[in-house]
Amino acid sequence: MGGIRRSTSVNRYVPVSMIVDVGEAWTPPNPYSLAGPKDWRPPLSRVIFHETIHYWQYIGHTHLIRLVEEDWGRLRHFDKTREILPPGALRRGFSQRKPEIGFSTQDLVEAHARFWDVQALGPPLLIELELDAPNRDVGEILTRAHYERLKAEGKIWHHYDQDGQGVGYSSLSFDLAMRLAAGRYALPYLELLEKTNDLIAAALFPLCVHFALHSREPADFYLALVARLAGQVGLERGRAIEQAWRALYVDVWREAELLHCELYGCEFFTGQAEIHESLLYQEHPGYRMAHTMLALACDHIQKNRPPQFLVGPVEMPAAMRALWTLDYLLGCCGMTVSRSPDLLAFTAPPVIRFAEGRSWKIGEIFDQLPYQSSAPCTVAQPPPRAGLAQALLEVDEKWNEMLLAGL
Incomplete structure (x- = not known):
């Protein structure tokens, strides 16, 4: 054809x-x-998965x-x-970036996908794939020599349980993996990280983006929801992040519905x-x-x-x-x-x-x-x-x- x-x-x-x-x-x-x-075959699977x-x-x-x-x-x-x-x-409006926001709905979509790339493949593997990719220039953020030095210092790690499931990773490795997305795709995550800490950012980010993508104006709504929730959530370190997502889902849903009604006068649909x-x-x-x-x-x-x-x-x-x-x-x-x-x-x-x-x-x-x-x-x-x-x-x-x- x-x-x-x-x-x-x-x-x-x-x-x-x-x-x-x-x-x-x-x-x-x-x-x-x-x-x-x-x-x-991670180099191929990561593309299919994304x-x-x-x-x-x-x-x-x-x-x-x-x-x-x-x-x-x-x-x-x-x-x-x-x-x-x-x-x-x-x-x-999908790719339009308002100056006061700095990112678009498209950036939110890509940041959300990148977040799950990192979770599914693990930060160290994804970083290594980025460093080895022939069409990616990530040297300004991280060189191979710098990465190997961080590994040797014990700052880059991803633990797995006996079934091979990831059960934890260093905050630095996750942060680097998100930043290596390049350009504006990391901005929505970094916006939340600046208002909280690495643990709360990782817990809130996918949920806030998820509900923003149900809304009338996703980029604006995401910023408003982040501002509303950033100071309300407290999490203890050592708790599985999957438990945090599950525990927070309903609360974030309710806050998102209230916010959508306040901003746009209506609820959102799934x-x-x-x-x-x-x-x-x-x-x-x-x-x-x-x-x-x-x-x-x-x-x-x-x-x-x-x-x-x-x-x-x-x-x-x-x-x-x-x-x-x-x-x-x-x-x-x-x-x-x-x-x-x-x-x-x-x-x-x-x-x-x-x-x-x-x-x-x-x-x-x-x-x-x-x-x-x-x-x-x-x-x-x-x-x-x-x-x-x-x-x-x-x-x-x-x-x-x-x-x-x-x-």
Whole structure:
């Protein structure tokens, strides 16, 4: 098929078509690229994992779903009339940086993905991958010699338990890994770090970004939420960070809802609710599938996860706690407990395309795994992702055609 020629150095997620593009040579598909990116070919897995984080962001956050709906409307109009409409207000504002803020919604999205890169691969490994990457110049922040000296001094470390799971890392290693994101992508995290300390920043950052991406104006909202929460949270060192995210989720949710009502006069919706109400649910095959899989994931959580796994007050109905838990997992999507099995079983990206055009239909791979049996699949009712890849590739070709026509 035609379309824009893709450079082998480009990695991206295309929200309107849901395609994860990886500018690397094709290799046989392996689910461990998502389930255990630090253990299976990390230089490749880190790219697949990072772009998959973007996939989860765009199916799980209200503001981003509305942005895709706006782009989808432009594409549908072009497909019918061959006329190219200008980008909508959300698309125009996505990369716009207000001088008084210093970063954009796009920077928030990238900072959130970077945060989970660091958590999933571990700071030392990610730092080493950055130092070894031929297309990254990080010498102004950290040289190889400086890094090796810090390691020798015992300042860079990441501990693992007997199962190979990361259970802690030095504050310096995490800080360096975030800063090596380069440019403005680290600014949202550094903004919070300046107002608190490394522990509270790591606990609050993903939750604050998560709820900001549900809001009307994510960058403004993030700063306002950080200012509201920074002095209210106290955490003891030595506590697992996963416990802090779980414990703080509901409190941050409530503060975020109050703040959104104060700033904009309305509550915000979760991504699951927004997809259901969106034009994407009616017209877009991928987002319709995503809503189905999110509903199945929520049902799986309610029926198969122990009560202590669910977030929210214990007196709340289990169905509501399951909805909150799914929203929490989408916000904290880099945790191993989030990915396996809940996110991977139900929301693995349907298409991962490599430089030469060959693809992984990784969603269909996960459809075949045992824990997917909670989705009712028969010959007459195949898994929701079956056959979806071709439809999304066709959407991607139309999107590229529109971009080329506008040049």
